[in-house]
Amino acid sequence: MPTKTSPLRVLAWPSGSQQELNPYVRLMYSAFVPPAAIVTAFQPLQLYIPPADVFHVHWPEGIFNGRMGGIAPFAALKALRVLMVSRRIRRHGGLVALTAHNAVPHMHLSGWRHALWQKYHTRLLRETGLLVGLSEGGLAAFRDMNPAAASIPGCVIPHPHYKTIYPVPPPRNVARQRLGLPADRLVVGMIGSMRPSKQIGAAIRLFRQAAAAHEMLFVAGSCEDDLWNELTQAAGDDQSVRLQRGSLSEQELATVFGAIDVCLLNQGTILNSGTALLALSLGVPIIAPAAGALPELKEFCGESWVSLFAPPLTSTVLRQLLDNTQRGNERPCSALDRLAPDRLSAELLDRFYQLLAPG
Numbered sequence: 048m049p050t051k052t053s054p055l056r057v058l059a060w061p062s063g064s065q066q067e068l069n070p071y072v073r074l075m076y077s078a079f080v081p082p083a084a085i086v087t088a089f090q091p092l093q094l095y096i097p098p099a100d101v102f103h104v105h106w107p108e109g110i111f112n113g114r115m116g117g118i119a120p121f122a123a124l125k126a127l128r129v130l131m132v133s134r135r136i137r138r139h140g141g142l143v144a145l146t147a148h149n150a151v152p153h154m155h156l157s158g159w160r161h162a163l164w165q166k167y168h169t170r171l172l173r174e175t176g177l178l179v180g181l182s183e184g185g186l187a188a189f190r191d192m193n194p195a196a197a198s199i200p201g202c203v204i205p206h207p208h209y210k211t212i213y214p215v216p217p218p219r220n221v222a223r224q225r226l227g228l229p230a231d232r233l234v235v236g237m238i239g240s241m242r243p244s245k246q247i248g249a250a251i252r253l254f255r256q257a258a259a260a261h262e263m264l265f266v267a268g269s270c271e272d273d274l275w276n277e278l279t280q281a282a283g284d285d286q287s288v289r290l291q292r293g294s295l296s297e298q299e300l301a302t303v304f305g306a307i308d309v310c311l312l313n314q315g316t317i318l319n320s321g322t323a324l325l326a327l328s329l330g331v332p333i334i335a336p337a338a339g340a341l342p343e344l345k346e347f348c349g350e351s352w353v354s355l356f357a358p359p360l361t362s363t364v365l366r367q368l369l370d371n372t373q374r375g376n377e378r379p380c381s382a383l384d385r386l387a388p389d390r391l392s393a394e395l396l397d398r399f400y401q402l403l404a405p406g
Contacts (some may be wrong), residue, residue, distance in 0.1 A: 055084040055399055058099035058132070060091075061109055070297075071321055072105060074207045078392035089132070091125035101399050102136045103144045104129070107171055108152035111160060119159045126167040133174035142402050145171070146179040149318045150192035150339075153244050169195050177402060179395070181206045181319045182340035188318055204395050206319060206340070207388035209328035210379050214298050216305025216329050223306045226265075228289070233262045235369070236307030236331070238300070239322050241270035241278070248274075249360070250313040251281040251288055256362035258287050262369065264311075267291040267303050304329040309372045315358050317341065327352055327380040334368050336360070348380045 057079060061069060079086045087097055092114060110129065115121030133143045156164050172193060178201035180186025186203060190196050216222060223230055235254065237247055247266060254264045263286075266278065270292050282288040295303060304310070310326035310333045318339040326333050327348060335341045337355035345353035354368050 054082055055079070055101065055396065055403070056097075056099045057084055057086045057101045057103055057399070058089045058097070058136070059086050059103050059105075060089040060129075061105055069105070070209060070212055071206065074209070074212060074388035075204075075392050075395060077388050078396050084396060091128040092121070096128075096132055098139070099136055099141060100403055101142045101144055102132055103146070104171070104175075105146050106148060107145070107168060108154065108156075108164070110163075110167065111152075111154065111156075119163070122160070123163055126163060130167070130170055130174065133171060137174055137176070140403075142176045142399065143171075143174050144177040144179055144399070145175045147181070147186055147189035147196075147318065150189050150316065153242050155243055168193075172196050172199065175199050177202065177398070179204055179398075182343045184343055185318045185340040188339055202398055204391055204398070205386055206321070206324050207391045208379070208383040208386045209325050210383065211388060212297075213325070213329065214301040216301045219305060221305075222302050225302055226291075226306050228265065228306055229263070231261070233309075233369075233372075234307045235262065235264045235334075236303065236310050237264070237266045237313070238303055238307070238310060238326075239268045239295075241266070241268050241274055243274060244314055244316075246313040246315060248277045248281040250311060251278060253360055253362045253365050255282075255285055255288065257366040257369065259369075263287045263289060265289045265291070265303075265307060267293075267295065269294040300325070301329060304331050307331060309334060309369075312336065313358075313360055314338075323353075324383075324386075327383060330378045330380075332372060334365075334372065347385075348382045352380050352382075 061072065076086050091110060110116060110122050110125035137143060172195040178186065178196060178199045180189065180201055180203045182205060183203055186201050220230055228234060237250060241247055251264065275292060278290055282290055304326060310322065310331050312320060312322060312333060312335040314336060316338060317336055323333050323335055323344060332352045334354045336358040338358065341355055345355055354372060356364050356368060
């Protein structure tokens with residue numbers, strides 16, 4: 048077992064190099080460097096899986112993504128490998144940790160995917176020795192949605208801010224000029240990977256009903272064909288809605304957030320939101336559902352930064368929220384300084400060490 052003088056060996060999933068990792072994961076492993084720790088990427092289909100003290104799982108639905116994830120036998124093989132590694136590490140006195148990013152997968156699971164997920168996820172929770180919540184509310188919601196997690200020990204390590212990892216957004220007038228957005232409108236943004244769970248089509252229709260003449264909705268991010276068709280139909284030929292399809296680099300994300308006045312989230316159910324933290328880190332207030340970690344985020348940052356609604360969103364409520372929204376001041380929410388990534392990463396590392404200490 049590791050000690051404070053020997054590296055903690057962490058097998059981390061999602062896979063990828065330190066540069067390719069999800070920005071949240073990259074921040075949370077910032078303290079996991081030699082001599083304190085060594086992080087190795089896990090890939091379910093890799094032939095050799097190195098020994099580790101901790102198997103840290105972030106998004107277990109990753110069995111359906113990436114290489115062969117859309118083919119039932121290979122997704123099942125991925126699930127089997129995840130469970131095998133979990134059992135092996137536990138058998139040798141190690142720790143399986145699961146960060147509760149979302150209570151259920153973002154993707155809609157049906158047919159063989161749903162059946163596989165039900166069996167695999169329940170068994171993974173049985174192997175899990177630590178649940179890492181990003182908020183007290185989020186951890187409680189995860190337990191409520193996943194009864195098999197009720198007795199798993201848990202801790203809360205808040206979501207870190209993104210101020211140290213994303214470029215500083217350009218001034219609003221510069222950002223809008225780059226994107227071809229009008230300078231005199233109040234621009235509401237829905238930014239990031241577009242998924243059915245985000246209910247963007249419904250938000251477009253509500254915005255068209257509620258918007259004033261000086262307001263527009265800007266939707267930007269990667270999108271699958273079926274959902275894109277739905278969004279273009281929802282927008283129609285309304286000039287107050289602008290859709291931009293395509294993956295966004297970190298610099299492009301900074302430019303997009305620099306251009307908008309407020310960020311809208313419309314998920315019916317939500318546990319945690321990296322988009323919300325990113326918006327606040329880049330100086331943009333948010334409108335979001337009062338669910339999961341969002342009420343705590345409102346209490347943390349204040350009403351001028353976080354406006355909440357009880358889902359489902361309606362055009363009347365959206366109109367009221369837009370009337371009360373203050374334009375982003377192009378400076379990050381100062382309360383986020385308490386969510387420094389290096390400190391939170393060190394807390395997580397210490398928690399792993401504590402749970403693996405002899406006796």
